Amino acid sequence: MMKPVPEPVTIRDVARQARAGVGTVSRVLNGGANVSPATREWILEVMRHLDFRPHAQARRISGRRSEMVCFLLCNRDFVHSFHARVLQGVETCASELSRHVIYAVSCHNSNTPPGRIPLPPILRERGWFDGLILTGLIYGNFIRRIQALRIPLVALGNNVVTVDGAAEFDRVGFDGHKGTAEATEYLIRQGHRRIAFIGDTSFPWFKERQKGYAAAMLNGRLEPLAFTAKGVSAFAEYGEQAVASLLTSKSRPTAVVAGNDKIAYGVWRALLRQGLSVPDHISLVGFDDREEALLMEPPLTTVRVHKEEIGEALMKLLLERIHRPGPPFTRRIISTELVVRRSVKPRP
Amino acid sequence: MMKPVPEPVTIRDVARQARAGVGTVSRVLNGGANVSPATREWILEVMRHLDFRPHAQARRISGRRSEMVCFLLCNRDFVHSFHARVLQGVETCASELSRHVIYAVSCHNSNTPPGRIPLPPILRERGWFDGLILTGLIYGNFIRRIQALRIPLVALGNNVVTVDGAAEFDRVGFDGHKGTAEATEYLIRQGHRRIAFIGDTSFPWFKERQKGYAAAMLNGRLEPLAFTAKGVSAFAEYGEQAVASLLTSKSRPTAVVAGNDKIAYGVWRALLRQGLSVPDHISLVGFDDREEALLMEPPLTTVRVHKEEIGEALMKLLLERIHRPGPPFTRRIISTELVVRRSVKPRP
DNA sequence: ACTGGTTCTGGAACCGGTTTCATCATCTCC
DNA sequence: GGAGATGATGAAACCGGTTCCAGAACCAGT
Numbered sequence: 001m002m003k004p005v006p007e008p009v010t011i012r013d014v015a016r017q018a019r020a021g022v023g024t025v026s027r028v029l030n031g032g033a034n035v036s037p038a039t040r041e042w043i044l045e046v047m048r049h050l051d052f053r054p055h056a057q058a059r060r061i062s063g064r065r066s067e068m069v070c071f072l073l074c075n076r077d078f079v080h081s082f083h084a085r086v087l088q089g090v091e092t093c094a095s096e097l098s099r100h101v102i103y104a105v106s107c108h109n110s111n112t113p114p115g116r117i118p119l120p121p122i123l124r125e126r127g128w129f130d131g132l133i134l135t136g137l138i139y140g141n142f143i144r145r146i147q148a149l150r151i152p153l154v155a156l157g158n159n160v161v162t163v164d165g166a167a168e169f170d171r172v173g174f175d176g177h178k179g180t181a182e183a184t185e186y187l188i189r190q191g192h193r194r195i196a197f198i199g200d201t202s203f204p205w206f207k208e209r210q211k212g213y214a215a216a217m218l219n220g221r222l223e224p225l226a227f228t229a230k231g232v233s234a235f236a237e238y239g240e241q242a243v244a245s246l247l248t249s250k251s252r253p254t255a256v257v258a259g260n261d262k263i264a265y266g267v268w269r270a271l272l273r274q275g276l277s278v279p280d281h282i283s284l285v286g287f288d289d290r291e292e293a294l295l296m297e298p299p300l301t302t303v304r305v306h307k308e309e310i311g312e313a314l315m316k317l318l319l320e321r322i323h324r325p326g327p328p329f330t331r332r333i334i335s336t337e338l339v340v341r342r343s344v345k346p347r348p
Numbered sequence: 349m350m351k352p353v354p355e356p357v358t359i360r361d362v363a364r365q366a367r368a369g370v371g372t373v374s375r376v377l378n379g380g381a382n383v384s385p386a387t388r389e390w391i392l393e394v395m396r397h398l399d400f401r402p403h404a405q406a407r408r409i410s411g412r413r414s415e416m417v418c419f420l421l422c423n424r425d426f427v428h429s430f431h432a433r434v435l436q437g438v439e440t441c442a443s444e445l446s447r448h449v450i451y452a453v454s455c456h457n458s459n460t461p462p463g464r465i466p467l468p469p470i471l472r473e474r475g476w477f478d479g480l481i482l483t484g485l486i487y488g489n490f491i492r493r494i495q496a497l498r499i500p501l502v503a504l505g506n507n508v509v510t511v512d513g514a515a516e517f518d519r520v521g522f523d524g525h526k527g528t529a530e531a532t533e534y535l536i537r538q539g540h541r542r543i544a545f546i547g548d549t550s551f552p553w554f555k556e557r558q559k560g561y562a563a564a565m566l567n568g569r570l571e572p573l574a575f576t577a578k579g580v581s582a583f584a585e586y587g588e589q590a591v592a593s594l595l596t597s598k599s600r601p602t603a604v605v606a607g608n609d610k611i612a613y614g615v616w617r618a619l620l621r622q623g624l625s626v627p628d629h630i631s632l633v634g635f636d637d638r639e640e641a642l643l644m645e646p647p648l649t650t651v652r653v654h655k656e657e658i659g660e661a662l663m664k665l666l667l668e669r670i671h672r673p674g675p676p677f678t679r680r681i682i683s684t685e686l687v688v689r690r691s692v693k694p695r696p
Numbered sequence: 697a698c699t700g701g702t703t704c705t706g707g708a709a710c711c712g713g714t715t716t717c718a719t720c721a722t723c724t725c726c
Numbered sequence: 727g728g729a730g731a732t733g734a735t736g737a738a739a740c741c742g743g744t745t746c747c748a749g750a751a752c753c754a755g756t
């Protein structure tokens with residue numbers, strides 16, 4: 001015998017069973033005002049008895065609010081632990097505020113020309129979510145196209161590229177300039193004079209950090225040095241290759257500021273292979289404070305970015321944006337923190 | 349002057365503008381049969397002109413299908429790169445199949461007693477999603493409670509604990525037993541005889557791997573050795589502490605099979621600190637093939653788990669489950685792969 | 697021109713909730 | 727005890743889609 005799938009219980013079933021109107025049941029569902037305690041108790045009892053679970057979509061459709069947000073990772077090549085942790089911050093905050101999170105990844109990658117980036121399918125319909133959180137590698141033009149759909153959005157400010165025109169939007173970020181400057185100043189205080197920066201400045205975040213580094217150097221009346229690599233996409237390899245040119249330079253630096261921890265890792269490994277030790281021969285600082293920082297030996301001195309906190313701030317700012325459309329836009333900075341470990345050695 | 353937020357365009361607006369019936373417009377929306385080419389073109393034109401974006405929730409409510417799945421990470425302490433990559437596999441597969449993914453994390457953690465684990469709020473309503481993917485650390489009882497709500501689900505089989513009773517469900521997993529056995533056999537072929545296993549067997553996945561290790565040892569007529577640590581929760585530290593007891597043992601092993609790469613990393617670091625080298629003094633293999641494996645020096649020989657592939661398989665299996673309710677349940681195994689790097693040295 | 701059969705089409709009913717509204721019971725106050 | 731305010735209630739309209747259905751338009755065959 002075929003057992004039929006039982007029809008789900010609806011609000012009208014509850015109303016009928018409780019000999020009440022659907023309106024009353026609905027008011028009970030929503031912690032309703034204007035329901036007598038006796039009636040409420042009775043209807044709650046009936047709901048429990050029937051195993052009533054209200055239909056989420058149906059509730060949202062008339063309520064005009066989906067209570068979902070979408071975390072959109074722009075660019076498939078950026079599926080990394082950094083964004084995973086921002087997502088985690090978003091999720092934590094969302095669940096505290098009774099919201100749910102849709103996780104989506106834009107279908108393009110780094111090979112896609114900026115003008116050709118398609119809008120993700122989830123944007124084709126309205127009503128999936130109330131607002132959008134953008135991370136990854138974000139183009140200004142992409143933001144403007146989404147804004148044209150009147151979708152509330154916030155973005156991880158550090159990751160926005162505006163080669164194709166600026167955009168106005170709410171952003172949360174960290175101060176890469178200041179963070180790197182502080183790390184550089186720390187190296188200077190430790191007695192270092194020839195300090196190099198290694199990072200691919202075609203990415204906006206490395207550009208910003210490079211500027212912070214340069215500012216600190218100039219401020220200390222020191223000459224900024226940069227070493228680069230060509231034609232590598234992975235960050236660790238970028239660091240590894242850049243070291244090659246660093247070692248052949250006539251006045252070898254005594255310290256390196258790496259654009260992030262992955263690059264620092266590459267630098268570390270390349271030095272190790274050359275028989276050079278961190279920090280005995282060359283001191284090293286990174287940026288991000290990823291897991292790698294603790295895995296290196298000695299553990300890496302680096303600039304910690306509070307990724308979960310950024311996620312939380314993104315979520316909160318998005319909710320404000322949803323409730324208050326239109327300018328002005330705000331910019332929230334989550335402060336970084338220099339984490340001193342053992343990869344830097346003072347120089348007399 | 350206050351600029352009113354423009355009312356969103358509905359299907360009835362399109363119908364009115366196109367002088368057509370809503371039914372016809374709906375049929376056009378759904379690639380509809382029984383619409384004359386001329387009418388279709390005309391209505392599409394009107395839709396484009398009005399910037400019509402259909403309301404997702406409204407479409408789903410009568411369609412009885414949300415086209416969403418929920419990726420639920422059970423246990424907050426398991427927010428790690430492993431699950432992030434499974435999630436990535438799920439997302440990739442979902443977007444190919446025009447589904448969206450809700451990312452949720454259960455609000456309990458490892459301190460929560462199994463019986464006290466609350467159902468996540470997203471389960472209180474129906475209609476958010478069509479099916480559930482469970483990862484993290486999953487209790488059999490938890491699964492049964494969700495099944496009682498008639499929610500289709502699949503789970504990462506390796507991560508299910510059945511101390512509180514078994515459960516029947518669709519599962520995708522990898523064969524930890526076989527994977528570790530192969531790694532152990534590889535060590536044996538390389539001439540090792542005293543091989544130890546290090547891993548906290550109170551976790552189901554380490555238990556399974558430990559059994560695979562033991563089977564391979566017995567099969568090679570060797571005696572299984574285990575070293576453990578007490579009262580540490582982080583895996584790397586577990587490895588580090590276990591090494592202490594390993595080094596004091598009377599007949600020191602020449603090779604170690606670690607429960608996973610994090611433990612292997614801890615082992616590696618502890619040995620390094622004792623002035624012992626991998627692989628010269630002790631050979632080492634891990635499990636998972638996480639990022640850490642490549643960061644160690646020398647890079648770690650380990651058993652690769654195809655995490656994205658597992659995510660894809662979970663997604664596909666879930667869709668099957670949604671369309672065909674009721675037993676039988678299936679079990680899908682994604683094969684592992686021994687990745688030989690340089691952390692093992694042959695013994696004469 | 698009439699028939700029978702497709703193909704198209706618009707309108708109504710429906711999905712499962714929320715919100716508005718009219719009604720009626722109670723309560724307060726003079 | 728009657729007027730007016732307040733609270734509780736059920737019915738109906740609504741949210742924005744889909745689906746069903748009756749009828750119109752069209753077509754070929756005799």
